[in-house]
Amino acid sequence: MNLFNDRLKQAFKNRSVLKVITGIENTKISQIVKIAEASKLAGVTYLDVSANVKIVKALKSSYDLPVCVSSINPVDIYNCVVSGADIVEIGNYDVFYREGIYITVEQIIGLFKEVKSLIPNIDICVTIPYFLTCTEQINLTKSLDLLGVNIIQTEGMSNVKYIKPNTNKCNKDLVCLPNSFIPSLFSTNILSNITKVPILASSGFKNINSPITKLYGASGVGISSALKQYDSISDIVKYIIQTTGSLNITDSIQSIDTPETQNDSKLRSYPLIKR
Structure with missing residues (x-):
């Protein structure tokens, strides 16, 4: 595991990461601060926000939470890091999917190289696009691993309307499943077997x-849409605590030493595909 941020390193080592996403298009400071306050009280690992200098400065001046900025604009990313961002993410592509824009593998690798050259000592997360085939996702992850990526994030599809044209039937059947978290789980299971880079699962996840x-190999999870139904800080705190509590229950289940697991330390419960 190659992480610069010590707080993140410990959380990823414990596979207990909970990231709260305020939204790549959300620039309402008051709303973001409310989520940040709840996240601080509930013990969230880090916040994921829009690559906006004002947002970063507002959060870093008031909270001791690591802040991640998401963008595909290297200049915006660099400016946010200068302003105090702790982590950067090349991802949150939904805004582009709505416009019919689908980033290519070559573009992602090019973006990563450019961002890495600008901020060599900052942890970089890259989201693997849902619409790539399994082989493409594996090859992209391997390439990013060799280039020094710190975190990989998987995604599902938030809206079937945004499916990439000409997607092959097999892949289309998967990404069009009614629950957007299922494709993310599928990708997480596959990618966690070919890289030691920690993986975050995101898209449609809730406390339950x-x-x-x-269980599918992730070191943590990102939540966002599930929080939008709550207005008060106390309600958001309760929901986040429920989520962290459920993650801890998983740890308890995995720690049970059964006869089946005594002889195979690498066995992971309920795999999506056979090893």
């Missing part, structure tokens, strides 16, 4: 299904 991510 977040624990599943760890």
